[in-house]
């Protein structure tokens with residue numbers, strides 16, 4: 001059974017609770033390099049959901065990701081959550097990114113991830129825009145509760161999604177690849193990566209993947225380059241809670257390696273292209 005490994009390509013400065021005026025060191029190349037190294041060691045192809053503005057600043061990094069055979073996806077142009085976007089802005093950004101990727105790297109993209117997993121019932125209009133712009137899949141649904149995001153009533157495994165009701169399985173259309181959750185009693189616990197990968201015991205993540213794979217479903221995992229940073233910058237963080245949740249990056253790469261040792265991963269597009277819908 002294959003699973004899906006994704007990287008949201010953004011830097012420390014894209015953390016939503018930082019003050020945009022703050023000076024934040026750029027650590028993207030170093031940290032992404034570490035992830036690319038592990039992917040290469042285990043021969044894993046991944047999907048990189050890219051924030052458009054990053055491409056302008058780091059063209060050689062993007063070239064290296066493409067040359068390694070990884071898939072490019074879109075993560076908005078400036079890391080704007082869908083609840084702060086309009087349809088037309090999103091459409092404009094998609095077209096701008098398409099032009100940039102085509103002209104600079106002769107590359108197409110077929111997948112989208114909303115910053116902060118901000119696809120919910122209120123922002124479901126985005127699915128229509130993505131469909132109209134030719135996307136094959138979305139991977140923004142987090143079917144669990146979180147103080148900032150989440151759509152606990154949505155399906156936990158891949159399904160056809162429609163903007164009329166993003167919590168129902170449709171019969172055709174774009175494919176949704178929800179982020180991995182672990183069912184415990186009546187709750188869906190997020191287990192997909194990011195902060196959960198850094199803080200949850202590896203056993204729980206592995207168990208969640210095993211449970212998914214037993215029923216022939218892929219686990220969708222995500223990580224940010226900053227989450228593997230061996231020397232995170234000292235940031236001005238507003239609240240204790242955020243101080244607590246922002247760091248703890250030293251074991252992330254090891255955890256990813258352990259997952260690669262135990263499970264088979266590939267990019268989202270490889271999964272989507274091989275999915276035979278019964």
Ligand SMILES: [Zn+2]
Nearest residue numbers: 008010115116
């Ligand atoms: Zn993001």
